[in-house]
Amino acid sequence: EVQVVESGGGLVQPGGSLRLSCAASAFTVSNNYMSWVRQAPGKGLEWVSVISSGGRTSYTDSVKGRFTISRDNSKNTLSLQMNSLRPEDTAVYYCARDVAAGTANWGQGTLVTVSS
Amino acid sequence: QSALTQPASVSGSPGQSITISCTGTSSDVGGYNYVSWYQQHPGKAPKLMIYDVTNRPSGVSNRFSGSKSGNTASLTISGLQAEDEADYYCISYTSSVTYVFGTGTKVTVL
Numbered sequence: 001e002v003q004v005v006e007s008g009g010g011l012v013q014p015g016g017s018l019r020l021s022c023a024a025s026a027f028t029v030s031n032n033y034m035s036w037v038r039q040a041p042g043k044g045l046e047w048v049s050v051i052s053s054g055g056r057t058s059y060t061d062s063v064k065g066r067f068t069i070s071r072d073n074s075k076n077t078l079s080l081q082m083n084s085l086r087p088e089d090t091a092v093y094y095c096a097r098d099v100a101a102g103t104a105n106w107g108q109g110t111l112v113t114v115s116s
Numbered sequence: 117q118s119a120l121t122q123p124a125s126v127s128g129s130p131g132q133s134i135t136i137s138c139t140g141t142s143s144d145v146g147g148y149n150y151v152s153w154y155q156q157h158p159g160k161a162p163k164l165m166i167y168d169v170t171n172r173p174s175g176v177s178n179r180f181s182g183s184k185s186g187n188t189a190s191l192t193i194s195g196l197q198a199e200d201e202a203d204y205y206c207i208s209y210t211s212s213v214t215y216v217f218g219t220g221t222k223v224t225v226l
Contacts, residue, residue, distance in 0.1 A: 035215065044119075044220035045154070045162065045205050058214045061117050094161060100152045100207050100215055102167040109161060 002026045009110030022078040022095030035099040038091035120218035127224040138189040138206035146187035150209035201225045
């Protein structure tokens with residue numbers, strides 16, 4: 001069964017760092033466009049970042065220079081390194097395969113809380 | 117990277133049809149046939165309902181259909197049912213090699 005499972009969320013102080021991971025099953029991360037999407041409490045979905053099958057990365061403007069998306073082909077995992085975290089980064093973070101295609105698969109999300 | 121514009125809420129009675137619009141620009145919705153629609157129930161992960169403007173994934177009811185005209189995509193739900201009450205989001209690929217979601221629409225079944 002195709003599945004993605006996120007981990008690594010938690011409570012972090014403003015200015016701190018956190019690394020999210022996404023473990024994939026029954027498909028190869030490096031053969032797909034993998035995205036991170038977030039949803040702040042009570043708010044809508046916001047696309048954050050993508051890494052293409054060719055390794056090209058893109059980010060939404062609000063996280064450029066602070067977040068880095070990467071993948072580990074040997075472990076078939078996706079990661080999101082988040083630095084200089086702000087309270088407005090507080091959200092549930094979802095890992096998603098092919099977010100705008102017919103082969104889309106999402107995890108259940110991991111909560112990141114940025115607060116002092 | 118402005119969010120695509122959706123109505124905040126749409127309502128209908130059981131059995132009726134409703135349509136949710138998703139308005140962007142020629143750099144996103146109007147420029148590509150990579151528009152998808154998601155349904156999200158409270159506390160749950162989003163579920164793909166439509167992809168590539170008009171296509172339904174396996175297992176999604178044929179009561180859901182998608183279309184596009186110019187810079188506006190639309191999701192129509194026919195034969196509205198109580199279980200359709202949820203939030204709905206569109207998403208489009210963009211010319212900046214990014215994606216952008218819509219603002220979201222709350223569907224209420226009266």
